[in-house]
Amino acid sequence: MTTRDRLTYFIYHHRTGLSVWTLALVLSLFPFYYDNPYILGITNLVAINVIVVLGLNLFIGYAGQISLGHAAFFGLGAYGSAIFTVYYHVWPWPAMALSALLVALTALVIGVPVLRLSGHYLAMATLGFNIVIYSVLVQWDEVTGGPSGFAGIPPLSIGSLLINDEFRFHYVVWGVVLVLCTLSLNLVRSGVGRGLAALAVDERVAGSLGVNSAREKVKVFILSAVFASLAGSLYAHCFCFVNPDTFGIFASLDFVIMVVVGGMGSIWGSLLGAGLLTVLPEFLDTFESVKDIIHGLILVLILLFLPQGFITGLLDLIRTNLALRRRKNVKA
Amino acid sequence: MLKLNNISKRFGGLPALSEVTFYVTKGKITALIGPNGAGKSTLINCISGIIPADQGSILFEEKEISGLQAHEIARRGVARTFQNLRVLPRLSVLENVLCGLTVKSDHSFLKAMLRLPALRHQERFLRLKAMESLDLFGLTKKADWPMAALPYGDKKKVEMARAFVANPGIVLLDEPVAGLNSEETARIGVLVKQMRTAGHTMLLVEHDMELVMDISDHVVVLDSGRCIAQGTPEEIRHNPLVLEAYLGKIGAAA
Ligand SMILES: Nc1ncnc2c1ncn2[C@@H]1O[C@H](COP(=O)(O)OP(=O)(O)O)[C@@H](O)[C@H]1O
Ligand SMILES: [Mg+2]
Numbered sequence: 404m405t406t407r408d409r410l411t412y413f414i415y416h417h418r419t420g421l422s423v424w425t426l427a428l429v430l431s432l433f434p435f436y437y438d439n440p441y442i443l444g445i446t447n448l449v450a451i452n453v454i455v456v457l458g459l460n461l462f463i464g465y466a467g468q469i470s471l472g473h474a475a476f477f478g479l480g481a482y483g484s485a486i487f488t489v490y491y492h493v494w495p496w497p498a499m500a501l502s503a504l505l506v507a508l509t510a511l512v513i514g515v516p517v518l519r520l521s522g523h524y525l526a527m528a529t530l531g532f533n534i535v536i537y538s539v540l541v542q543w544d545e546v547t548g549g550p551s552g553f554a555g556i557p558p559l560s561i562g563s564l565l566i567n568d569e570f571r572f573h574y575v576v577w578g579v580v581l582v583l584c585t586l587s588l589n590l591v592r593s594g595v596g597r598g599l600a601a602l603a604v605d606e607r608v609a610g611s612l613g614v615n616s617a618r619e620k621v622k623v624f625i626l627s628a629v630f631a632s633l634a635g636s637l638y639a640h641c642f643c644f645v646n647p648d649t650f651g652i653f654a655s656l657d658f659v660i661m662v663v664v665g666g667m668g669s670i671w672g673s674l675l676g677a678g679l680l681t682v683l684p685e686f687l688d689t690f691e692s693v694k695d696i697i698h699g700l701i702l703v704l705i706l707l708f709l710p711q712g713f714i715t716g717l718l719d720l721i722r723t724n725l726a727l728r729r730r731k732n733v734k735a
Numbered sequence: 736m737l738k739l740n741n742i743s744k745r746f747g748g749l750p751a752l753s754e755v756t757f758y759v760t761k762g763k764i765t766a767l768i769g770p771n772g773a774g775k776s777t778l779i780n781c782i783s784g785i786i787p788a789d790q791g792s793i794l795f796e797e798k799e800i801s802g803l804q805a806h807e808i809a810r811r812g813v814a815r816t817f818q819n820l821r822v823l824p825r826l827s828v829l830e831n832v833l834c835g836l837t838v839k840s841d842h843s844f845l846k847a848m849l850r851l852p853a854l855r856h857q858e859r860f861l862r863l864k865a866m867e868s869l870d871l872f873g874l875t876k877k878a879d880w881p882m883a884a885l886p887y888g889d890k891k892k893v894e895m896a897r898a899f900v901a902n903p904g905i906v907l908l909d910e911p912v913a914g915l916n917s918e919e920t921a922r923i924g925v926l927v928k929q930m931r932t933a934g935h936t937m938l939l940v941e942h943d944m945e946l947v948m949d950i951s952d953h954v955v956v957l958d959s960g961r962c963i964a965q966g967t968p969e970e971i972r973h974n975p976l977v978l979e980a981y982l983g984k985i986g987a988a989a
Pocket of ligand 1: 746769770771772773774775778
């Protein structure tokens, strides 16, 4: 082996780790080039969405299920953190963990009966769950502040350092993204991840490969709900204010669109999908009123033409074509 | 090894299997033949726990497995392929074969997410095993190809490699050569024989009489859900009942 071969092999063998480290480097330098708080505000929001989409992609993209209710878990995380810190004076970090724990329990209780369903029925059930949670957030105003929102949530702090501007929050939220991204990448590259992929094909295959479909579905549902909850808590501590409208069914739909745009079952695609759909509306201010229509159209078009998702769909096409060309060459 | 006793199954009142009884011997190829709709796939589904049998007992390695769920049966060492190819289209060839090793892997999400050194070592070991299996099936060069780029015959081989990779106690093969041309059929036949030489036990569902007569040690004939004959390929070839029920029908169809 020449040095160059060895280098290529090294890069190929450690490609996942290297990608994560490269991303970390770029992200840690980013605020020094763009120290504009407006830009950082947007990229921080991207990061929060990425966290939800990572989890949702494990559930939708890998395990082949569907949820139109993840904004509810996002909201429960946000309001959980708000309530624990403001009413019970819990510190923000433990409040975040506590909310995530409660959301995990909620997901367990919801998931066991609901995940027996599949397809449209599962979509409707999770949508229903989202509507219920949204109504509670709006109606129970003595606790949640009702439609006008919940203000006065304290920011995060590390030691005595308050995370109270975009610059500092950038490091916290993208740090969380990197950690969760690594955990997700590890998961899909393991036996558990392959079991989830088999589940997406059909439950009979999963069963014949020793995968307990019912249990694995609930587990991945809980995991994705916890991701959403963490994102919600970060959201609450970032803006110090939450409003039920952030957690309605259109938000759930947007998360699904982010998964689909980025690509079903692609961890890296989650970053792209969340990025594109968070940044796009900022450039299309004038279209604010028709935003949901545009998002809906994007969803329909992608599902029609590239059902595996936009980015992964394209990549799959390219990979398959390359392999087919190689196959021809082998024969010739 | 595998003992089926009085297995019956009805679909909405219509009997698909009635009182099927036979044994599969360790290290041998037992063939299950019969005309279309005889209930062969249904029987495979009952054994692998995908659909529960209405009555009867299934003993695998002297233990009752009927009533267990599919994943429990798989983890006890019953592997299978499907009549209609069931591979994971978005994964690579190697990853598809690795899927066959999920029966051996841990369920823990937490361990998988942390990817501690122990898991990393295990993963490397599983990869080697999967590569060995691909080697047996002559697919080493295509290990990193996406499934979508493979020709149909190779996809069938990947599914077989996936079934054999975990070294299961028995492999149930549901029509492994359906849809293949005679050249590919012969190649699969050679592979199945190789697997027997390597010590694997198989229950082979097959239409292709020539292949069955060539490679199997014991033949069971199913017709309309009933077991009408069993014996060595030679005995089956000359059994008048079989000629009438099975070959007769094929003759009529031809
Ligand atoms: N899930 C099912 N529901 C209803 N009927 C079924 C089902 N599966 C198989 N059958 C019926 O059972 C009979 C046996 O089918 P099958 O086991 O697929 O036959 P083979 O594999 O021998 O061709 C057929 O008449 C078929 O229509
Ligand atoms: Mg069949």
